[in-house]
Amino acid sequence: MEGRSHSVTLEVEKCKGCTTCIRYCPTEAIRVRGGRARINSDLCIDCGQCIRVCPNHAKQAVFDQLQDSMGRFKYKVALPAPTLYGQFNNLDDIDFVLAGLLEMGFDAVFEVARAAEIVSDYSRKLMETRALTYPVISSACPAVVRLIRSRFPSLCTHVMSIKSPMHVAAALARTEAMEKTGLARDEIGIFFISPCPAKVTDAREPIGSMSSEVDCVVSVANIYKPLLLRMNKLKDGDPRHLASSGIMGISWATSGGEASALLEEKYLAADGIENVIKVLEELEDDKLSDISFIELNACPGGCVGGASTLENPFVAKARIQMLRRFLPVSRNKYEEREVPPHIVDWHFPLDEQPTEALAEDISEAMRKMQEIERLTAELPGLDCGACGAPSCEALARDVVAGRAKENACLFVLKHKLGELFEDAATDALTDAEEDKK
């Protein structure tokens, strides 16, 4: 399999090999071997769940460092995800955040919420054509799209084949900056301020196109402090008028925001990776035919629950609701003259990348399955995790795949050692008896 790039990594020194993460990983991609966690990159979807649960903060997302990256470009544009707005106490105007970003050294800001409104408008038009595979699944959360292509490949055709607001914002921001400054493409740096590791991966290895216009990805958590400092220094009174998005664009930060912007009644919105999996199972069983649109977010509450945010998702959601008050419903539309379709459309369809099969050949897979069942029956069935695999069955699968030994299980080991001692003891006894004779 091709080497997939990932942004969730392990800080080896911090990992105590405690096995917490292996139980929470929704794709069972993590094993603890040799006293530390290892991530199988074919299975990881970058959802950030392990970052959230690690008690030692050993799991991290690899973001670009702001200081190092800023110097690489002549002209820098910040692309704040709307989630950023929900991180600040007593904020009543988004302009403070945007002005703060300019104070930090960015030359321009391009709100991702602005692109979200363009994407919403474009999606509404696509939905009206009725020429899609229904129910249509949102393609905005890259962790979800990666989950679909590996665990629910038959649903690939349901995924809306358009880019997420991040990519659209990046493309538009670069064009705007080039026109304004006359600078060359690579003299302009596009910085996405991200709630999650999934977006880092998506900027490096986008779904549906060969490359992204995003140059650097910094996390909401990392930019928070320097940004807050600048925001506090802004003179009292009104900052420059910079915000250019409305309720619809900003609502993309919370679960249901994207779906409600479609003005489509028959929608479903689920958030949190476990809930997402349940909905995909239902869809796979053909049980959701009365639904037109499905919005799925890997994080609890939507992007406000992203693993690289600071604020509790419920608090962030409440703040975003307050910030939306008195804003126009939407301030951006899709205009083909300004935004050619190739900026929004995927350039190629989503390819199935199933990971669940035990072997390519069905007979071979059956043989392995039999072996796994035999081994699983021999294991104690406690799913204790001490072997480093999330369940006894997972250890059996690893053993059959040649990735682990059966005596990684402490109970199997104890049993084997017991036999060894017994043999030794019997030998000693027989020796003694023979001596007596």
Add this chain to the structure above:
Amino acid sequence: MNKRLHYVIDGDDFTSAGQASGDVKKVLKTLGVPSEIVRKASIAMYEGEINMVIHADGGVIDVDIMPDRIVMALKDSGPGIPNVEEAMQAGFSTAPDTIRNLGFGAGMGLPNMKKYTDSMEIDTKVGVGTTITMTVKIV
């Protein structure tokens, strides 16, 4: 080589209905059966499993997975189907209202089972029971 699965479907436990077909889906995916075929087989079995619980007080399901096809046999000792032709019509249903409130009883089960499988045989006798055998080809 083939893989056999056997399920006892409890007619009194409506809340567990659909679990056997969910399990079959998982096994088929693990065996690397193409996703479209997994989908067809598990939907057909799901409908049959639900029918067993709603209309026939449970039964047993035997699934035989072979490299080239999947055979699912659903056997119950329920009331039987008096008029198969009528039961096969889209929209025909004798399901009680309580079940309809949950979204079942749209009369699409048997037509879907036919649609999603390559062959389907219904062997039924009033007062004795019903056996439905469905085959989905893999290659």
